[in-house]
Amino acid sequence: MHRRHFLITLPAALSASTIAAEKKWRVAVIGHTGRGNYGHGLDTMWLRLAETEIVAVADADDAGRAAAVKRLGLKAGHADYRQMLREVRPEIVAICPRHIDQHHEMALACAEAGVRGVYMEKPYCRTPQEADEIVTACEKAGMKLALAHRNRQHPVLPVVAKLIQDGLIGRVLEMRGRGKEDKRGGALDLWVLGSHVLNIGTYLGGAALGCSAEVRLKGRPITGADVREGDEGIGPLAGDEVHARYRLSSGITLYFDSIQEAGVSEAAFGLQVIGTQGIVDLRMDKEPLAHWLPGNPFQPVAMARLWQPITSAGVGKPEPIADLGRKISSHEVAGRDLIAAIQEGRAPLCDATQGRMTVEMISAVFESHRMGSAEVRLPLETRVNPLTRL
16 A cells, blocks of 8 residues: 555544634534434534534424424424524534435535535435535535544544554455445445445545446346335435445555345444455444454464454554544544534545545446446546436
8 A cells, every 4th residue: 555545643533622612613403304314313413512512403394303402402493404504604514314315405505605514424425416516515615524434533544554554464455345235235235334435445545546346136237127216315226236346546456345135234344454464354333443363364374363453552452542432433523523624724534525436436336337347437427326327
């Protein structure tokens, strides 16, 4: 791996910023009960940050809005998020619904309203075109957008990157990622959970330059007749099995696979970096996030090899950050990183352009399949969902 592909920084967001503590950032929450709800706690996360206060919530569902008002300690809520943005003029907005067909319009509305920072549930949006428009809107408005890929803000990642760079596993041969491979296995798994894996893969190996892939349904390649409207607002979708190969700018190959009901629940959800002298394994949403297995993975040996945890302090060392797992899973680290990014005039650790890369990588799977599994170059020429052209 090349040195330029690593960001060797430890997020200051692990503890409350002394600068941020001097003021209360005004946060508004956008949810939609019955259509993605409030994601993975993207509403209540702000109650845990001393430097933020929730000033408003919008939800088009009456019952859901009433419940959110009570949950967030407010007096009333808004049925229309656009009206809320105009009237309240928050500094930070949480775009919470898991259904991604709403993310594009919500993000553009935030940029238009002069919001300084957005924290958005993943996946990002439905197409590269939508991602383009969000990135442009953010740049024009000077708005910072962070995605809820919680593993990306984990402080062990730069440690892992440095260890690999320094030769912990020898020469890196490849990276292999899989989704949860539960009932969503295949195309839906690629979108909803594979987005985590692909995001970490490009952090470690650089931008994706090309993709070749095949998508199957019941053992055969998908056709246009198989395309249906996908769950969670994803749009046209097909396939219970995905096999993808990405060529990264570091020269490393990243593989992603997902097969519906492939095995033990969630056992495969993660990424392995495989080298000539060992493996680094990252289990998404688990703590410790990273483990190291020494030795050539292709040569059987008589003695047992033991997986060793990697923490923010290094290999086999106790985690020095108290209650880190909860701070990551509750989005506290990500929320504070967004605030720091606004203050420091930098990009959040997982920003709008990284989100666009992930959407491109997912879309490239279907575009390659459409082209007979030939490699397609990224950025993609087509900016719409390739399954509309299958």
